Amino acid sequence: MTQKPTGQKTAQLSVRRGAGDEPARYDAFCVPFEDGATVLDALLWIRAHRDPSLAMRYSCISANVCKECTLAVDGTVVYACTTRLVSDRTMVLDPLPGKIRLRDLVCETRPSRERLR
């Protein structure tokens, strides 16, 4: 990205983008890093300061009760709200494997009876 976030330490993210089954594309983001910060913090920062169109699921915001913010970080399925950022390498973020992808990091995780049809 063109503009560095303010503050000294940063973390680097590579985030899978695109709707439906479009070919894989990754956007690189540089985000502020503070001790204890999470992947969810970084995604919310990107939404507010770099790209408001980044689609992701989250609800309870770090209480880890809603279980909505599941995604894959470096190929491992985790919760964004409990996964700490690291500053020494680029973290690669993908939507959940094996699910229908709707957009960016959002998959169809709704129970089938809760969808409009």
Added chain:
Amino acid sequence: MHLVTDVLIIGAGGAGMYAAIAAARAGAAQVLLIDKSLVGRGGATIMAQMTVAAALAEESDDDWRWHLDDTLVAGRGLCDPALAAVLCEEAPLRIREMGEWQVGWARRDSGRVAQVTAPGHSRPRCCYVDFLNTGPAVAATLRRQVSRIDAIRRVSNLTVTDLVINNGAVVGAVALDNASGEPVTIAATATIIATGGLTRIYRRNSASANMGGDGYALALQAGAPLVDMEFVQFFPIGHLAPRLVGMDPIMWDPFRYKLGGRLLNGAGEEFLARYGSEETDAYTTPRDIASYAITKEVAAGRGSPHGGVYLSFEHLPAAALEAAFGPVIERLARNGIDLARAPVEVSPIAHYHMGGIVVDQRMASGVPGLYAAGEAVGGANGANRLSGNAIPEALVFGERAGRFAAGAAPAAGWRDSSAVEAVERIRELGEGRSGTVAAAALLDELRAVMADDVGPLRTAAGLERALDRLGDLRAALGDVAIAPGRACNPALADWFELRASLVAAEAVTRAALARRESRGAHQREDFPDSIPELAKSQRVVMNNCGRIAASPGQ
């Protein structure tokens, strides 16, 4: 897409799910339960840590009238006594019913339901499932019940943007289907707002993402008045530092029930006594007083490094901590917290909204066809909610709203022309548009405005400044950029959230400016005393030009 239902329920937390169950039980053939988040996984219910107040009389002699007495005292003279009475009288019915549905209330060895004494209660009255797990258990139990009822249709990720009015009555809603980005119209005989509160409009909050105050904006725009909007409950000891993840920031509450703990200012001094609390080892200070005391200590330069105060358990033996909280101690250790060796920092965090939609005992608003339930309702808790009253409020008011809405006679029929403007707005914004600012950034700014000037300590100058800044944000709605692509477009959803949250924020701020005294959760630095003649509720209304005004109550 056009849907038709008997009862439309907007919001699927505890109140919405109970309303759906009750509406079906009362004979509604079609119940539509929708949420902008996921059904039964967003909202406040699932976030509840522990206490649920009900006069079950399992641990000691109790009576719902005593629960009512405590509720009215906590409400600082402003509770609607009829609504508070409904809440206290029917809480045991709902809590017992949840028990029959296997929610798993904690029991003593004797088999009795365990009840603890929470701050403000005159006796042990608060039951729980597990000390950090009550909300998730309540939500899971209601999800299970809802899923067993064929009459209830559930839809997740459907955001109501506007209510549809015909001849002065609410006849349904227009919604944004987040997955497709397309508008959906919903014709309903009765509509229940169960969207929860507005604490998400504060920088530090314990809210789910879907609690930006949508329901208040919908009600005002339909012509329904709000009441007690100036009273936002700040949970006094929200976690502040060190950074804690995977646990709700209000999780220190159960620790204090079990072990007491000491609140200390930055100099390590106990300070609650300076603010009229007699708290010693037990956890007894009401939330409004504790939040005020902490905020004042910080303002006086006696705060902790991150701008709060210390909560210390260092005086307790490590074995006592381990015995009380075994596995949780490990979760804390993973966050670098060792309670035996160092205190944590805490500070007030927006937690619950006392204000809300004016309803009668059937949960009907003054607008035909429109009902409300749960935290979205105003009045039962006055100027300060008693600990443990939020979950019973969700269940009791939800049950009533569902039952009475199911029996409602049609007020007016659906009319496409009344929905056109809202439908077209969704279509037009979904085309995408260029702009200079992101709604997500403006939402952050809104949270800063509310935290800075409409928080636990208020002044006329600060509230006027907040109104100016809210006006600027409202003007900026027209400058928001929306990237093209309708499906799952967060910029589109954010625009609607910002629009609704600005209405809710203005309602709080105007009511706070109009109340020229201090009472409960509303503390004015420029009017520090409670004035007996002002012990009455204010209402907030919106006129047909969208102007929001507060007026003294009756």
